[in-house]
Structures are given as C-alpha cells and as structure tokens.
Amino acid sequence: MQVFKFGGASVKDAAAFRNVSFIVQKHSVSGQLLIVVSAIGKTTNALESIFSKAQEKLNYSSEFSALKTYHFSVVQELFPEVKSPVFEALEQLFAKLEENLQALVPGKTDQQYDQIISFGELLASTLLAHYLKAENLPAIWLDCRKYIRTDENWREGKVDWSITEDLIQRDLPAILQNNIVVTQGFIGGTSGGKTTTLGREGSDYSAAIFAYCLRADKMIIWKDVAGLLNADPKIFPNTVRYPEISYQETIEMAYYGASVIHPKTIKPLADRQIPLLVKSFVDPESEGTKIGNFEHGKLAPAFILKQNQCLISFGVKDFSFISEQNLSTIFQVLSELRIKINLMQNSAISFSICTDYNGARLKKLIETLRDQFNIQYNISLQLYTIKNYDSESIKNLTASKEILLEQRTRNTFQFVCRG
Ligand code: ASP
Ligand code: MG
Numbered sequence: 001m002q003v004f005k006f007g008g009a010s011v012k013d014a015a016a017f018r019n020v021s022f023i024v025q026k027h028s029v030s031g032q033l034l035i036v037v038s039a040i041g042k043t044t045n046a047l048e049s050i051f052s053k054a055q056e057k058l059n060y061s062s063e064f065s066a067l068k069t070y071h072f073s074v075v076q077e078l079f080p081e082v083k084s085p086v087f088e089a090l091e092q093l094f095a096k097l098e099e100n101l102q103a104l105v106p107g108k109t110d111q112q113y114d115q116i117i118s119f120g121e122l123l124a125s126t127l128l129a130h131y132l133k134a135e136n137l138p139a140i141w142l143d144c145r146k147y148i149r150t151d152e153n154w155r156e157g158k159v160d161w162s163i164t165e166d167l168i169q170r171d172l173p174a175i176l177q178n179n180i181v182v183t184q185g186f187i188g189g190t191s192g193g194k195t196t197t198l199g200r201e202g203s204d205y206s207a208a209i210f211a212y213c214l215r216a217d218k219m220i221i222w223k224d225v226a227g228l229l230n231a232d233p234k235i236f237p238n239t240v241r242y243p244e245i246s247y248q249e250t251i252e253m254a255y256y257g258a259s260v261i262h263p264k265t266i267k268p269l270a271d272r273q274i275p276l277l278v279k280s281f282v283d284p285e286s287e288g289t290k291i292g293n294f295e296h297g298k299l300a301p302a303f304i305l306k307q308n309q310c311l312i313s314f315g316v317k318d319f320s321f322i323s324e325q326n327l328s329t330i331f332q333v334l335s336e337l338r339i340k341i342n343l344m345q346n347s348a349i350s351f352s353i354c355t356d357y358n359g360a361r362l363k364k365l366i367e368t369l370r371d372q373f374n375i376q377y378n379i380s381l382q383l384y385t386i387k388n389y390d391s392e393s394i395k396n397l398t399a400s401k402e403i404l405l406e407q408r409t410r411n412t413f414q415f416v417c418r419g
Pocket of ligand 2: 008
C-alpha cells in the first residue's frame with residue numbers, strides 16, 4: 001500500500017495533470033494507492049487574498065473570476081470534447097465558495113478562513129479524480145474531512161489520532177481494494193462537521209497521517225526538485241542531493257525552515273517506520289531521496305533561509321538581571337499569542353527572540369508586556385541556518401552580511417541579518 005502526495009506545482013496546468021496520470025499509471029501497477037493532492041498552482045495564496053478582501057468588504061470579483069478561469073482553462077484542456085461531469089462539479093464548488101464569501105461575518109476570522117481556504121484542495125482533488133477516471137484509472141474521490149478529525153484550533157487543527165485512525169481503518173482498506181483513492185491535503189474536519197486546515201503547506205502532513213493510519217509500505221512526495229537537497233536551488237547555487245537521510249536529520253532540517261517537507265510530516269512516518277521517498281515529478285525514473293532509519297556520517301552542510309523575520313528584545317526596566325521569573329512571563333505571553341520562537345538568546349539585562357513577522361501579533365505582544373519590559377524590535381530580517389557546518393560554509397555565507405545576532409552549537413550555526 002502506497003501513499004502519493006502531489007503538491008501545487010505538480011498540478012499547476014493541464015500538462016502537469018497529464019504527467020500525474022502518467023506517474024500514477026506507471027507506479028501503481030502493483031498494490032493499493034491513496035493520492036493526496038494540494039490546491040493547483042498558487043491557488044491557496046489567491047484564496048487568502050480573496051478572503052481578506054471579502055472580509056473587509058472590498059471588491060474581490062476580478063480575483064475570483066481569475067481563479068475560476070484558471071481552473072476551467074485546465075479542465076477545458078483536459079476534457080476537450082466530452083461534456084464531463086467535472087464541469088458541473090467545479091461550477092458547484094465555485095458557487096458554494098461564492099456563497100460562503102458573501103456570508104462572511106465580522107470576527108471569527110480564523111474559523112472562516114478555514115471554511116474558505118479549503119476550497120483550493122476540494123477543487124484540485126475533484127479535478128484530479130475526474131481526470132484519472134477519464135484516463136481509465138479506477139479513481140474515487142474521498143472527502144478527507146470525514147476521516148482526518150481535528151479539534152477547533154482553526155488554521156492549525158490538531159489531529160485526534162485515535163478517532164482518525166478508527167475512521168480510516170473502518171472504511172479505507174475496503175475502498176482501497178478496488179479503487180485508487182484521491183483525497184485532499186491540508187484540510188480536516190471537526191466532530192461538528194466544520195472544516196479545519198492543518199497549517200500552510202500542510203499536505204505533506206495529510207499524506208503522512210493517511211500513511212500512518214493505513215500502515216502504508218511507503219509514502220512518496222512528488223516534487224519539482226530531484227529529491228531532498230542541501231538547500232533550496234531557487235536561493236542557493238550548487239546544491240547537492242542527499243541519496244539517503246535519516247528521519248532525525250530531516251525533522252531538524254524541516255524545523256529550521258527547509259521548505260521541502262512540512263515539519264510535522266516525519267514523526268508519524270518514523271513512529272511506524274514507513275519509508276518516505278522524495279522524488280522528482282519531472283524525472284520520475286530518477287532515484288530521488290530515501291528518508292528512513294539510516295545511520296550516516298557527517299552530511300554535506302545544509303543551508304536554510306527563513307525570510308521576513310522579526311528580532312524582538314525584551315530589556316528589564318529596573319537594573320535587575322533577566323531572571324527565570326522574567327523569562328516565564330515572556331514565554332507565557334508568547335505561548336498565548338501563538339508566537340513561535342525560531343532562535344533565542346539572553347544577556348544580563350535583555351532577552352532576544354527571532355520569530356516569523358506577524359504585525360498583529362507583534363502589536364499585541366508589545367501591548368501586553370510593555371509595562372514590564374523595554375521592548376525593541378527590527379523587522380524585514382533573514383534567519384540563516386547551516387546544519388552540519390564547516391568553517392568554509394560559514395565564511396562563504398556570512399561574507400558581507402550585516403549580522404545582528406549569531407549562535408553556534410556543535411552541529412548548527414545560525415545568524416540573523418538584514419535582508
Ligand atoms: N495548498 C496548501 C498551501 O499552499 C497546502 C499545501 O500546499 O500543502 O499551503
Ligand atoms: Mg502548496
């Protein structure tokens with residue numbers, strides 16, 4: 001039994017859909033297959049923009065039509081002659097999306113976000129299931145919201161593993177016997193039947209949830225790169241591919257912000273010792289990267305860049321030192337505001353953190369703590385991490401950068417600098 005995950009880039013246009021069908025035909029000849037698909041191309045970004053306009057009662061109609069035209073242009077190319085039911089299915093989804101947009105009310109932003117943004121995956125999975133069927137594959141569309149059960153932590157739903165596993169085990173093994181299941185990445189459902197999302201780029205995680213619950217033999221993430229590389233080739237020159245890498249190394253790289261795999265993906269797979277392959281959808285026959293229980297010596301240094309960072313310093317006001325008491329106050333507020341620390345450092349009289357920039361949360365943080373601390377911050381910064389560094393890699397990367405903070409452990413070198 002295998003789980004395949006196809007991301008937005010792998011279904012960005014009609015040619016990409018044809019390629020997915022080709023991969024599925026070639027790689028699913030033996031055994032059962034479940035496919036998790038993300039929204040096509042940059043649909044999720046487009047939906048976020050439409051959502052925020054709709055919330056502010058601004059006109060979103062041109063962006064909405066553009067998104068609709070984009071989807072229908074793919075459909076028209078894939079289904080040139082036959083009047084496939086896919087047209088009607090997509091019309092209905094767009095009608096429902098529009099209805100939901102018009103019904104938005106002030107407040108409950110995160111909850112409403114999930115109800116709207118999830119349409120990207122509903123559209124993509126509907127399209128893919130119809131297309132694979134038209135290609136004579138036994139594809140069946142599955143609503144993953146009925147299987148991946150989460151709490152109501154909107155925008156980052158927390159999975160209830162025991163219910164999810166029961167639901168999946170109840171139905172899926174029988175369905176998979178005769179069908180290729182096509183389902184959505186990124187989304188889940190609450191016990192009350194509301195849609196949740198699992199965090200941006202969460203489709204890898206969805207695939208891992210299915211793989212775990214189905215005790216899959218293997219999971220494959222199909223990407224536009226040759227495998228797991230030591231850096232993002234769009235940002236860094238001369239990348240190298242890791243042919244094999246351990247779960248542990250991969251988890252750490254994802255944690256530091258390597259965008260190739262969603263950070264939550266590895267744990268469920270490691271728990272059940274399910275091998276993960278990262279393969280190129282452009283060159284499906286090439287080897288890719290195998291992630292599993294490998295033991296290896298020192299790997300080539302990995303370079304990771306996080307953009308749009310904010311460095312915040314909390315200074316004590318009364319000439320006392322930064323104490324555990326102060327830190328506990330700060331951590332409490334960070335946790336309440338769901339501000340995640342990417343890097344932290346303290347000195348005698350101040351404590352600094354580097355986080356992803358979020359204007360609204362930063363404002364709340366300052367309001368809450370400004371009576372107790374002198375708070376200063378810088379935005380538009382970059383956080384670089386070199387995992388498994390050597391002196392050469394540090395020298396090359398730090399050259400001519402204005403560094404505001406740096407930190408080094410035995411394996412990892414990190415620094416915050418101006419963008
Ligand atoms: N479509 C979602 C996003 O862009 C989920 C994913 O791509 O994994 O964040
Ligand atoms: Mg995506």
